[in-house]
Amino acid sequence: RPLRGQERHACQEKCSIIIRRRILGLRRRNGGKKRGRGGLRERGRKRANFFDEYQLEGVAPDANEICLEVTPENLSRALRTSQNAKCVKIKLTKKHCPCLTLVAELPTLSSVSRVVTHDIPVDVIPRRLWHDFKEPSMPDFDVSIYLPPLKTMKNVVDRMKNLSNFLVMEANLNGEMNLKIETDLVSVTTHFKDLGNPPWGDDGSPGRSQSRDPEVMAHTRVDIRKLQQFLMGQQVNPSKAMCNIVHKRIIHLILLHEDVSLQYFIPAVA
Numbered sequence: 001r002p003l004r005g006q007e008r009h010a011c012q013e014k015c016s017i018i019i020r021r022r023i024l025g026l027r028r029r030n031g032g033k034k035r036g037r038g039g040l041r042e043r044g045r046k047r048a049n050f051f052d053e054y055q056l057e058g059v060a061p062d063a064n065e066i067c068l069e070v071t072p073e074n075l076s077r078a079l080r081t082s083q084n085a086k087c088v089k090i091k092l093t094k095k096h097c098p099c100l101t102l103v104a105e106l107p108t109l110s111s112v113s114r115v116v117t118h119d120i121p122v123d124v125i126p127r128r129l130w131h132d133f134k135e136p137s138m139p140d141f142d143v144s145i146y147l148p149p150l151k152t153m154k155n156v157v158d159r160m161k162n163l164s165n166f167l168v169m170e171a172n173l174n175g176e177m178n179l180k181i182e183t184d185l186v187s188v189t190t191h192f193k194d195l196g197n198p199p200w201g202d203d204g205s206p207g208r209s210q211s212r213d214p215e216v217m218a219h220t221r222v223d224i225r226k227l228q229q230f231l232m233g234q235q236v237n238p239s240k241a242m243c244n245i246v247h248k249r250i251i252h253l254i255l256l257h258e259d260v261s262l263q264y265f266i267p268a269v270a
Contacts, residue, residue: 016125017100018133019066021056027133028072059127066092067125067133070100078102078118085116098124139252141244142218145171146196147253150241153179154231156190161224163188166269169227170219171245173197173212181224198242218247222266227251230264238262 018025058064082088082104089103099119106114125133147153156179160167164181171177177192212218230253237257244252253264 014069017068069123142247147241167224170217173214
C-alpha cells in the first residue's frame, strides 16, 4: 500500500554511525532538521567485545574515525536477514555510491556455502562537520537518580499523555522522583520512592549536587512525547537506568547494559 506522510517521513529519517578506534556509536536526533535540535540518542559499544576482527583506517592518523549517515530501516532490514548467519562481515565500500556492505555466510545442510550480500547506501559526513558528532559530555546536573522499572514508567507516561502534552519530571537526593502533569482541569502526580542515587565519583559530573539539600527537588518540564519515544524504543532490560536533571534546563537519561550505553537528552520547554 502507498506510504502515508508520517510513514514516509519515518523511513527517510537517518541515524549516524560513528566508527572510532575503540567505540562504535549510533546516534539519532529527534525533532527539527537542523543539527542539535530535539532529543539526542547515542548508543556506544566497545568494539573489542563485539567484533572478532576490527580494522579502521581514517582520513589521517590524527583523525582516525569515520562518520556516516544511514537510513535505519535499510540497516535493520539487512541485519534481520543475517541474524542466523554463521558470520557477518561489515565494510565500507564504494559502489555506485558509498555503501555499507554486509556479507552474511548462512548455514547450509550441504557443502555449498550460501552467502548473502547487502549494499546499504550511506552518506559520508565530511570532516568539517565532525564536531557535531562528538561523544556527548556529562551535563553539570543538580540531581542524579536511578529510574524505576522502565515498563512501569512507560505505563504511567502513556496514561498521562492522554491528559497533557507536557510533563514535569522532578527528583531529589533522597531517592524520590515524581512525574507530574498540570492542566486547567486536572493535576496528577505519580510518586516513586527509595530509587537510590548513583554514587558519582571524582571523575563524574562537577559537583553542584554535593552541597545540595537532599530534600529539595530539581525539576524540568519536557515534551511528554519525547519521553514516551525514549520509553517505547527500549528493547533490552538494562542493568542500570538513571536520570540526571539539570534544573529547568535538560533531562539526561542513561541506560547501561553489559558493554552498551545509551544516552538520551530531552531539553526543557517553557
